[in-house]
Amino acid sequence: MADKLSYLEAVHNRRSIYQLNRSSLISDDMIEEIIHQAIEDIPSSFNSQSTRLVVLLKEDHYKFWNVGLEGLKAIVPADSWPKTGLSLEAGGFGANLQHYNPLPDERAAEV
Numbered sequence: 001m002a003d004k005l006s007y008l009e010a011v012h013n014r015r016s017i018y019q020l021n022r023s024s025l026i027s028d029d030m031i032e033e034i035i036h037q038a039i040e041d042i043p044s045s046f047n048s049q050s051t052r053l054v055v056l057l058k059e060d061h062y063k064f065w066n067v068g069l070e071g072l073k074a075i076v077p078a079d080s081w082p083k084t085g086l087s088l089e090a091g092g093f094g095a096n097l098q099h100y101n102p103l104p105d106e107r108a109a110e111v
Contacts, residue, residue: 028057063111068104075103 024031035055044050056064 031055031057064104064108067107067111071103071107 026034032055035053039051039053040049042051
């Protein structure tokens with residue numbers, strides 16, 4: 001039990017609290033360079049290098065999330081929205097939910 005408490009204390013002491021915002025500490029070019037290098041270096045089956053990634057910055061980023069929001073509003077009842085956000089906040093999370101793919105795919109391709 002002592003080991004478990006020590007671990008939990010370490011997790012508690014390590015916890016970072018920060019606000020998510022629209023600013024970045026590095027340039028868009030640096031973000032793209034990091035992503036490009038990471039994609040080249042990640043392992044893949046038989047070194048197939050099949051992973052693809054799209055980086056959306058600034059206005060393109062907001063357009064995409066608005067497309068996702070439109071799609072979500074079409075299938076999730078309005079009374080469910082506050083429950084999801086408040087439940088996560090009550091649990092101590094500052095979260096953005098990114099598991100709605102392929103919901104925005106078709107509409108995003110049009111935009």
